[in-house]
Amino acid sequence: MNCRLLPSSIEMMEDSLSPAAITSNLGTRFIGQRVIYYPSLMSTMDVARREAQQQASEGMVVIADEQTAGRGRGKRVWLSPKGSIALSIVLYPDAVSLPFLIMLASLAVVHSIEAVTGVKSQIKWPNDILVNGKKVSGILIESRVRRDRVDYAIIGIGVNVNLRVGDFPEIAPMATSLSDELGKGVSRLSLIRRLLIEIEKLYLTLPAGRPIYEEWRDNLETLGKKVQVRSGKITHVGIAESVALDGSLQLRHSDGSLTQIVGGDVTLRD
Numbered sequence: 001m002n003c004r005l006l007p008s009s010i011e012m013m014e015d016s017l018s019p020a021a022i023t024s025n026l027g028t029r030f031i032g033q034r035v036i037y038y039p040s041l042m043s044t045m046d047v048a049r050r051e052a053q054q055q056a057s058e059g060m061v062v063i064a065d066e067q068t069a070g071r072g073r074g075k076r077v078w079l080s081p082k083g084s085i086a087l088s089i090v091l092y093p094d095a096v097s098l099p100f101l102i103m104l105a106s107l108a109v110v111h112s113i114e115a116v117t118g119v120k121s122q123i124k125w126p127n128d129i130l131v132n133g134k135k136v137s138g139i140l141i142e143s144r145v146r147r148d149r150v151d152y153a154i155i156g157i158g159v160n161v162n163l164r165v166g167d168f169p170e171i172a173p174m175a176t177s178l179s180d181e182l183g184k185g186v187s188r189l190s191l192i193r194r195l196l197i198e199i200e201k202l203y204l205t206l207p208a209g210r211p212i213y214e215e216w217r218d219n220l221e222t223l224g225k226k227v228q229v230r231s232g233k234i235t236h237v238g239i240a241e242s243v244a245l246d247g248s249l250q251l252r253h254s255d256g257s258l259t260q261i262v263g264g265d266v267t268l269r270d
């Protein structure tokens with residue numbers, strides 16, 4: 001017996017992610033107007049990067065029903081079984097807009113989850129999306145910048161939608177899914193379409209990134225807490241005091257000194 005069989009309420013939500021279903025009457029100008037769909041793929045990031053290197057149209061989306069070698073931040077593995085969302089979007093932002101992509105993608109996920117399911121989520125710095133303290137979505141930004149010019153940027157978004165995280169012991173302690181939270185399945189199609197609309201809405205406000213920064217900062221659950229931040233081989237401990245406009249975290253140490261951290265993994269400390 002396959003012990004990963006999904007309950008029928010979740011199976012019923014296994015809607016088609018065909019490009020036509022995603023793009024039909026989407027109402028965006030360019031995000032999601034072209035979609036490439038794969039039933040199974042190693043990583044949507046690789047295909048999106050290849051497309052970007054060949055000047056694919058801006059807003060092109062690569063989506064997979066499942067990834068067999070999904071990537072997370074810091075070269076970690078990202079589990080993307082069937083029932084989850086795994087997509088990458090090709091963008092050509094200017095250099096000023098680049099730091100805001102992490103923030104806008106996080107906000108787009110928070111907005112979309114709430115709009116489609118009513119579930120409120122929070123952002124753990126820099127861009128983990130949590131529901132009830134557990135990770136429901138992760139975002140990966142990859143870009144190629146030469147001199148001051150951005151050749152391309154790829155936003156990769158993974159969302160645990162219709163899966164029982166208890167079936168995946170490697171993520172179960174720190175992850176959740178929308179179906180686990182709600183006790184019923186969620187339409188991936190509705191969530192994807194809303195996500196694309198939200199991303200375009202926010203992207204079109206750039207390069208004026210301050211409003212995005214302010215909303216992202218106000219949604220960070222990390223600020224004001226005692227945290228441990230692993231950044232490369234260094235571990236910092238302190239109070240997450242604030243975030244700068246470039247997205248970096250300002251950590252206040254017990255001796256009063258301040259460290260500015262550009263990227264890392266946060267865990268809460270008592």
Ligand code: BTN
Nearest residue numbers: 043070071072073087138156158
């Ligand atoms: C993280 O939290 O570490 C980031 C996870 C990003 C996962 C998404 S799923 C779609 C895209 N393809 C990948 O291989 N990774 C990103």
